[in-house]
Amino acid sequence: MTRLTIKICTAALAVLAPVALAAEDDVRLPELEFTPINLTNCSLGEEVLAKGNALAAGLLIEDCLTQDVPPQTRAQYLGLKGAADLQMKFYGIALADFEEALEIDPENVRYLTGKGRSLLGLERPVDAIDEFRAALAVEPTHVAALTGLGEAYALNGQFPLANAFLSKAVEAAPENNLARLARGKAWVQQGEFVLAETDFSAALSNSPESLDALYLRGKARMAQKDHEGALADYDAAKALDDDREDVRLDRVLALAQLGRTSDAQLELNEVIEMAPDNVKALMMRGRLYLALKDKAKAKADFVQAVTIDPNGPYTDEAMAELHELNRMDWSDYLED
Numbered sequence: 001m002t003r004l005t006i007k008i009c010t011a012a013l014a015v016l017a018p019v020a021l022a023a024e025d026d027v028r029l030p031e032l033e034f035t036p037i038n039l040t041n042c043s044l045g046e047e048v049l050a051k052g053n054a055l056a057a058g059l060l061i062e063d064c065l066t067q068d069v070p071p072q073t074r075a076q077y078l079g080l081k082g083a084a085d086l087q088m089k090f091y092g093i094a095l096a097d098f099e100e101a102l103e104i105d106p107e108n109v110r111y112l113t114g115k116g117r118s119l120l121g122l123e124r125p126v127d128a129i130d131e132f133r134a135a136l137a138v139e140p141t142h143v144a145a146l147t148g149l150g151e152a153y154a155l156n157g158q159f160p161l162a163n164a165f166l167s168k169a170v171e172a173a174p175e176n177n178l179a180r181l182a183r184g185k186a187w188v189q190q191g192e193f194v195l196a197e198t199d200f201s202a203a204l205s206n207s208p209e210s211l212d213a214l215y216l217r218g219k220a221r222m223a224q225k226d227h228e229g230a231l232a233d234y235d236a237a238k239a240l241d242d243d244r245e246d247v248r249l250d251r252v253l254a255l256a257q258l259g260r261t262s263d264a265q266l267e268l269n270e271v272i273e274m275a276p277d278n279v280k281a282l283m284m285r286g287r288l289y290l291a292l293k294d295k296a297k298a299k300a301d302f303v304q305a306v307t308i309d310p311n312g313p314y315t316d317e318a319m320a321e322l323h324e325l326n327r328m329d330w331s332d333y334l335e336d
Contacts, residue, residue: 042060045057046061046080048060049061049083052087054088055088058084061081064077065077065078065081074104075105078111079097082097082101082111082115086114086121089121092118094118095118109139112132112138113135113144116128116152119152120152120155123155125153126152129152129153132148133149143173146165147165147176150183151185151186154189162186166182166183188220200217200220201217214234215234215237218230218231218233218234222253225257231254231255245274245278248271249284255267264288265285279308282302282304286318298325299325302321306318306319
């Protein structure tokens with residue numbers, strides 16, 4: 001019988017004491033059994049999270065947090081929920097989860113690292129650095145904390161420190177793809193595309209079907225003007241997930257560089273059919289139409305881009321293209 005069962009039984013017996021006193025000496029009350037609340041969902045939530053379904057995991061674990069459990073157990077559930085919220089990029093909610101868990105267990109490296117990652121997601125690198133350093137003070141070789149600290153320094157523009165801690169993470173766990181990818185991204189930020197490609201290739205040696213590693217290596221190869229190699233990576237990434245718009249749009253750039261204009265146009269058409277409000281895709285197709293001297297279709301795409309997002313990052317570019325197209329139209333009349 002668990003402590004919880006015993007505690008409940010004791011309280012129940014106290015309430016029933018008058019009945020027991022009134023009963024005959026040879027009549028005893030049957031033993032009262034109170035079954036503790038079913039916490040199966042909590043273990044299931046952890047399993048579901050490990051399989052990548054953060055939304056389902058978060059809902060299961062949320063239910064566990066409504067139940068009366070010991071503080072340390074509650075901290076574990078908060079940590080799991082924080083991990084689920086991080087996967088869904090709910091950084092503010094994840095931060096609150098980890099902060100509450102740390103109130104119960106202030107030196108838990110997993111919670112400190114989770115809080116650091118939440119702060120990274122909120123683009124608060126200076127605060128994140130403090131959390132990762134606190135985690136490393138408890139466990140100096142913790143790979144996730146080393147990786148997070150390196151990422152935080154990179155986000156803060158402190159690349160020598162970023163390189164140092166990311167290299168420590170890779171040395172501590174050469175097969176840890178998160179560390180490899182993080183260091184590769186930092187190399188990209190510094191324009192070190194050959195070093196970046198080396199890290200992405202190492203990640204693919206560990207996990208040949210890592211979509212992120214394929215995509216990132218493709219970008220590093222594009223930066224080195226290895227358009228054939230980049231296209232091969234984008235093709236492999238697309239085969240793993242043909243709904244990734246970023247992969248498909250970068251594939252368009254590789255196709256265009258290789259002179260495969262019709263293939264690039266087909267890819268853009270498919271992306272826009274899949275995501276009609278993708279302004280970047282509309283801008284790319286508009287420019288492709290310009291290269292093909294189809295001014296009417298180019299104009300339609302630029303107008304659509306501005307209509308969808310009149311104050312967005314591509315608005316000025318679209319308006320400039322439209323202004324140039326209108327000028328060209330007038331020049332046509334003048335030539336007549």
